[in-house]
Amino acid sequence: MNFAEWGFWQAMLETDEDRKSDKEIEKKYGLKEIVAYEYEDDESQKEAQQRASETPRTRGPVYALDENILEIRCGMLEAKRGLVSIFSITAITMLSLGFLGAAVEAKSLVLLLLRGQSEPYGHHLYLAVLFTSLASLISWFYFKYGFRFTRLEMLTSRHLLIRFNRKTQQVYLHRPSYCGGIVTLPWKGVTSSGSSENTAIADGIGVPLLLYWSPRVTGTLHPEGAWVGKAGNNQTELRDEWEFIRRFMDEGPQGLPRPRITSHFPWPWQAFTPQFEGLTHYFRRASRTTKVGLLLICPAFLIIGLGHWLSLLLCWKPRWPKLIRQAGLPGKPIPPLTTLADRPPHIQERLRANAHLWAMRPGKRPEKKPRRRRGKSEAEPS
Incomplete structure (x- = not known):
């Protein structure tokens, strides 16, 4: 399912009227605006260059792997498609x-x-x-x-893909046009939810590995993000996944465990097994009553899995542009990084209008002032 990516792209193109309604909702529920600082982004990029795990491995699905190319399934809610x-x-x-x-x-x-x-x-x-x-x-x-x-699940590309090219030191995202389209990003400047505790999300439970490029890196006036691989059961799995990708891009495939290559053909088990991604953590620690309840709702998993399989059958295999397929080969040009000029004029207009929403503030985040508690001597007499 491309719902998360579609929603992220819609947020990039949000109009002033929609933004006003969002602010009213934030004010109603007491939500605060998240402000990013350049110092934090620099620190996250440095952490992404360091070793995160001693046991690098990828849980896939991996669709291509050779000396220069690593291609993995992408998408936040890919395992939940079907409904x-x-x-x-x-x-x-x-x-x-x-x-x-x-x-x-x-x-x-x-x-x-x-x-x-x-x-x-x-x-x-x-x-x-x-x-x-x-x-x-x-x-x-x-x-x-x-x-x-x-079209978030049917009559579109069968999977979202992310391709790492070690030769060109670039990362390519394959998405439908209504989710941001195909873009070329630099490897240098990426941050990861698996690189450190500071960037971890929900301790890695139930979410895939997140790769993020800030507006300072993309050059398109907005950030880019990609959820890579399967949903995790813990942060350790995401660290291993990230370390596999990092070593491949920085050091090469030598010494890395060889993953099983997955076919793009929509086999039935590719639709039913993802329903249980990220749930091992709950199965192991669940009480006996919870396990019985999970057994009782197994038919629901089968129904959603059937819908997942039908969605795969009603989609087509994603295909990269020729320039990206040949990137890194001898005598072939290096794909240019995606810029704002590559977007249609009306998209450029919306991205320019919303650029201030994603701009980072210079320097460090100011420290919070400790709140003073009134002592007994300062308390007013009753």
Whole structure:
């Protein structure tokens, strides 16, 4: 599912009206704006260059690995896809039945008129108009408001991909255009949630490894992020994953364990096994009652897994542009880094208007002043 990436890209293009409503929500629930500082970004980049683990390994899925190329599945909620596909297929099936019913009634009406017999045909006309009107109205609403969510799982690229090129020292993100499109980023300047405790997220439980490029690095007036591989059960797994990537890019594949290469073909087990990514932590520590409850809801996992598989079947294999496929080969050009000028004019306008939202403040974050507690001598007399 590309929901997280789609939402992140929509935030980059948010209008002034939407931002005002967001501020009202933040004020209502007491949420504070997160301010980033250049010093913190520099420290995170330095930590990303250091060794994070002594046992580097990747849990994949890995789609390509050689002397210069490492390609891994990407996406925040990739393991949760399936539910949107079930609702989408249900809606499309109902629309198809509505138009089919209208066609059957229209056929019956035409046959009666051609026979020239005095048989009543009013109910055929009524049903044909009713089915056509309802199906057309629902189709309009679906394609205007619902189809955008269907494309988060169906009729789009089968997977989000991230490709590391050791020869060019670049990272490539393969995403649909409505999630930010295909971009080329520099390896130098990346930060990772697996590099240190300062950048860790939720102790690595239930989330994949996050790679992040600040606006100072991207050159597109907005940050870029990528969730790499499977959801983690702990921070150790994410450190091992990051260390595998870091050593590959900085030192080469020598000495790294050889991962199993996954096929892009949508095999059924590629849809059912991801449902349990990041849940081992809970299974091991769960009580007996919780384990019984998990067994009882197994049919729900099977239904979502079936929707996951259908979504994979209804998508196509992602394909890199020729320039990226040939990057690093002898005599082939190095892909230029993505810049603001590579975006369409209306996208450039929104990114420029929102650039101040992602800009980093210079220097360090000011220290919080300790709150003074009033002593007994300072307390007012009752």
